[in-house]
Amino acid sequence: MAQLRVIVIALMFANLLALAIWKGWLGGGAYPGEPERLSNQLNPERMRLVADVRPVPAPLAAAPVPPLAPAAPEPPAPPAAPAPLVESPTPPGCVAFGGVSAAQLAEINARIASAGPGFKLTESRSGAASSWWVHVPPLGSKEAAERKAAEIRKLGVDDLFIVQDPGPAQFAISLGLYKNETQANRLLESLREKGVRSAQVAGRGATALRVELRGPSDSLATLASDLSERLRGANRLECSP
Template identity: 40%
Template sequence: MTVLRFLIILLLMLNILALAAIQGWLGTPAPSGEPERIANQLNPEHIRLSSETATGAPVAAEPAEQTTAASPSADTNGLLTSEATPSPPDPAREAEPPTLAATAPMPPAAAEPPPAEAASPPTVCQAWGGLSADEAERLSARLRRIGVTATRSRSETPDSWWVRIPPQRSRAEAEARVAELRILGVTDTYIVPEPGPTQFAVSLGVFKTESRARLLLGQLRERGVRNAGIEPRMTTTHRIQASLPVAQLRNVEQAVPGVGAKRQACTR
């Protein structure tokens, strides 16, 4: 019974001490509610709700220096306690409008200009006349090699003028005509022996110009030669015409030596 009684008395004393501590009889402050806790903080007037800041309510200016130093408060037992003072929000930063760089649409990229077409080299129309068949073929081949299409033509032109007595039916008749000419004082004669349309003709002279041929014919007629005449000796010549770059003229003419002297501008 003694132990049980001691435990009961001890339990009662502990309950009394607990009640005294709750009521503040032992010198410790009794626990208080939320309003009293806010009142005990430093600078409670700086505290603003976030809803007030968002609606544009006036906010007190920030102090020159904000500190979060703990404010000491002494309790009845001489103990020090501290609570940090919250810093007020910065209305200038919250109300700052978005910058133009973030909201302004990007201008459309400028379209790139189309590439300039490469300028073609200047061309010139040239014609080469009086060409032989071999010269015309080599010149045409060189023009085709550089990608130029040429126009080719041929013509019959007098190469010389021949003073002669027309072909005879046989060599005997040709020799009889030569004997007659010698009687008239004409000794520069030649009987054509080659087969063909001029065989057994009696040649009296070949000239590069028609005027020289006609001069001889007049002299023969003065001596009494009546059956002589002038026959032009024709030759076939070729003509090449093409439009080509000026820079290629020398390259083309190198394929045919001397052809540059036969070149002239195209006739329109």
């Protein structure tokens, strides 16, 4: 019992001692609180500003930019091609022949065919024909006429003969003589269906044949001069192009 009392007194004494220390009764200050601790830490009168003396690094020098190479000059444009010269067309011309016979008409057609394209032949007749002759124009020689007659016979045409009398119709091949032009044209169509392409119809008697030839004036002048020497008995006339 005495021992327990001693323990209780010791505990009380320890508590009093702790209270005295906490209150500062034993000479120490009271336990500083949070405001006092902060004020002791700041000490504003001891603070001073110090300039930052660290060296500032120099800016990196920019790498030099190489100069741009001058642009290559554009090649000069090629010169424009000269415009083609346009030749002025040859003016048309016209020449006429009056009193042309059937044989001479065939010769004119042959000359036009050999002269090339660009020519046009127009026929006109005056007066009344007494008959119409279906024939192949003169071929120039007896041998040529016989060869042509043999070709026509092979096409199934036997009613023919070669004109032997001297004159414009010599060595022509006669295929028929009619008083009616319609009948003559029917025979001509029949012959062409069989393949006789060189036959033609010509009026005989009082008919006067006029031929007008048109084409480029420069070429026509040469052709007309040549025909004037060949067409004996025909009259050279003027006509409108």
